[in-house]
Amino acid sequence: MTRGQEYVASVFEKVKAQNGHEAEFLQAVEEVFDSLIPVFDKYPKYIDENILERLVEPERIVSFRVPWVDDKGQVQVNRGFRVQFSSAIGPYKGGLRFHPSVNQSIIKFLGFEQIFKNSLTGQPIGGGKGGSNFDPKGKSDLEVMRFTQSFMTELQKYIGPDVDVPAGDIGVGGREIGYMFGQYKRLNGYENGVLTGKGLTYGGSLARTEATGYGVVYFAEQMLKARGENFAGKTAIVSGSGNVAIYAIQKLHELGAKVVACSDSSGYIYDENGINVETLKQLKEVERARIVQYIEHHPNAHFTPSSSDNNIWTVKADLAFPCATQNELNDADARALVRNGVIAVAEGANMPSTLEAIDVFHAAGVSFGPAKAANAGGVAVSALEMAQNSGRTAWTFEEVDSKLYNIMKDIYENAAAAAEEFDAPGNLVVGANIAGFLKVAEAMSAQGVI
Structure with missing residues (x-):
């Protein structure tokens, strides 16, 4: 040894x-x-x-109660978290997740991954994460506002533009970011760079909404190029139907692939004509509806309730993009994808594939893009939003998208080079971990024992 x-x-x-x-x-x-x-x-x-x-030990973990009043006048209590994992290369940066599954383990795994992801972007941002076990589904706008105001009343003690800059994640979109920004401003005055993912009228960045979905496709494009392939004529499946999935589907269609299936927690839809992005946006971004309602607009599509032996990963496709949640794709799912001829898998969600599933992909020669590299586009553009806020400027959509493309290309190349250097050619899991770690380790070494 x-x-x-x-x-x-x-x-x-x-x-x-x-x-x-x-x-x-x-x-x-x-x-x-x-x-x-x-x-x-x-x-x-x-x-x-x-x-x-x-x-591996967070610099700081904050846990707090979040009391709020529902529309019936009843007092509810949730739990809030912020894990500030590493500030070695910059202020803590990472999203807030509102979902019933949130606990300290979830937030710590996300924050730990965020260290390496943020390092890979080349931007000066450290790793953090936060959230609450509050479920925004089924809540009115007023209930969400009361909750987020209470949540931010405590969180604001620990964040700031040069200290810790949260963003959105599962369950935290533009509505939630807006309410939190308003409460922070009420308590601290106007500090534009304290949150990212803001609306365009108050400091947000063009292309931020699309960034994670676009970024995972840009990363997959590099993986395909390494195989001498491209998107033209390829079929794809994308799990999830939230922000990441929607814009991954949109970009895949733009680049010549056809996405035939996407999902939510209730099941998946299959549309042999290709998923209609505008319908998906209407259902998920406007109506906040379930994916089954897609077939009301497209009767030729099929809905399948999800089960352990019949989920989206049984659909035949060339490319797979797990964009829903952690551990959604296990070794049995991976074997099903391999049997159906998948050649590349890129993770849009955080840690959606189990360790056993990743082993299956590597053994079968499937190109595999791990989350900390493939889904770094969101936090990369969050850092670009921070830069625009600091400079009191705004870039065009095309400028931000071009920067995003180059960042994702650099992440792929750096991960591939690190894998090659450390005798694991083609293994982007190893390459991304090493490339992300080395930058942080060098900074920690230079700063002494702190």
């Missing part, structure tokens, strides 16, 4: 002992740790400085 292997194993045992009940966090840590062994063998100074144990 090399010194690097011994070090990584010992730190992981300590992480398991201290966080044994946090399954999602441990999954994210294990996936990263396995990739970093050759880095510690090559750079033993990072062992001497105990970089790994320092990095």
